[in-house]
Amino acid sequence: MDSIRNPFAPGAGTPPPDLAGRDELREALRVAIERARIGRPAKSAMLVGLRGVGKTVLLDRVRADAEAAGIHTIRIEAPEGRSLPALLAPQLRQALLRLSHLQAAKDIAIRGLRALAGFASMLKATYNDIEVGLDYDSEPGLADNGDLEHDLQALFEQVGLAAKAADTALVLFIDELQYVDEDQMAALITAMHRTEQRQLPIVLVGAGLPQLRGRMGNAKSYAERLFNFPEIGPLPAAAARRAIVKPLADEGTAIDDDAMDQLINVTEGYAYFLQQWGYYTWETASASPLTLKDVNQATAIVVAALDESFFRVRFDRLTPKEKRYLRAMAELGAGPHRSGDIATGYPAKVTSLAPTRSSLIAKGMIWSPNHGDTAFTVPMFDQFMKRIMPGEDWRKS
Structure with a gap:
């Protein structure tokens, strides 16, 4: 098979050739x-969903x-160790500058840039990683109290007013949102609540691991009423089949039914794994149609590749105690597992493992x-x- 024509895209956040199984959610968000x-x-x-389901x-x-x-x-992406204000400020500046070029929104967008100047200047002492160009002087009393929850509301209101004047909307896309600290999460939720109360055209579409739902609820109890939390899981069999069959068909290639069944079985329908197995099955095969033998030969290559990249990069971040905790979990299977059962296998008292469990979360x-x-x-x-x-x-x- 021609490697240049290989249609599959096994990468972190790399768009697949066919985004199967997500049309209904895309339409709901539209x-x-x-x-x-x-x-x-x-x-x-x-x-919300596990790693590898295709959230990004x-x-x-x-x-x-x-x-x-x-x-x-x-x-934006919210990595560990960065503050939310530092991530938001440069992006909101760009959005306001774009809106300021529209005559209908110019004056309001400029006031938004003044709000951003006050926001960044007053919060820099608290969040010293804020780095943003200031195009206008701040307006006294506008988003400059030095309190994140209050100032972010004021800033979002100005951005929303500018978007409304321009007859458009602003959508904030934030990936890995589970890494945002709880106080900053609370400020973000409060700001979104305020824009909803004022019917301003700002929408937040976030993505994160399953614990995001609980973390947002802990930050603000009304978060579950303010946001929808669609769960992104493995693809159903029909969608998983389409994710493989259609890209192959576009290249004039077919796959045997038993080979396709095995691909669904070994990948468990996870989008990232489908791309990995599809890619290496193509590389292994010598001709169309792809066969069960091709899938089985590719599996050893895929597992080795995942071990050295997808899995290993996470494993290497762990302390010896954290590795042992996860190994005790693995002994019990895929899970979920009771904390007491993990402690028994470790072996240790549940209370002594609580800090390790918390750090892994x-x-x-x-x-x-x-x-x-x-x-x-x-x-x-x-x-x-x-x-x-x-x-x-x-x-x-």
Whole structure:
């Protein structure tokens, strides 16, 4: 098979050749954004799911859909160790500058830039990673109290007023939102609540791991009423089949039914894994149609590739105690598992492992579906842990 023509895209956030199984959600988000543009009530959305389900890809596709419809957007990723104000300020500046070039919104957008100047100047002492160009002097009393929750509301109001004057909407796309500190999360939720109360055309589309729902609820109790939380999971069999069959067909290539069934089985329908197995099955095959033998030969290559990249990059961030905790989890299977069962396998008291569990949650490695339960955020990580820490020696470390 011609490697140049390989249609699959195995990368972090890399758009697949066919975004199968997400049309209904894309349409729901399109409707919400358009309702916001015309001043109708519209819920923002938080896309939640495990690693590898395609949240980032979906986030970027929805953004492309919005921009194609003339909606203004900003896109940020919330990595560990960066403050939300530092991430938002430069992007909001760009949005306000774009709006200021529209005659209908010019004056309001300039006032928004003055609000941004006050916001950045007063909060820089608290969030010293804020770096943003200031195009206008601040306006005394506008978003300059030095209190994030109050000032972010004022800033969002000015941005929303500018977008409304321009007869458009602004959509904030924020990936990895679970890494935002709780006080900053609370300020973001409060600001979005205020724009909804004033029916201003600002929509927030976030993405994060499953614990995001709980973290937002802890930050502000009304978050679950303010946002929709669509769960992004593995693709149903029909959508998983389409994600493989259509790109192959576009290249004049077919796949045997038993080979396709095996691909669905080994990938468990996870979008990222479908792209990995599709890519290496193409590379392994010598001719169309792709066969079960091709899939099986590709599997060893895929597992090695995942171990060295997708899984290993997460494993290397862990402390020895955290690795041992995850290995104890893996011994029990994919999960979720009760904390007491993990402690028994470790072995240690549940209370002594609580800090380790908390640090793994903070790192985005595990989450708690229910009180006392623990589950991996990375699909198939239990299998990887058994491969990288085989045997029983891990119990003695």
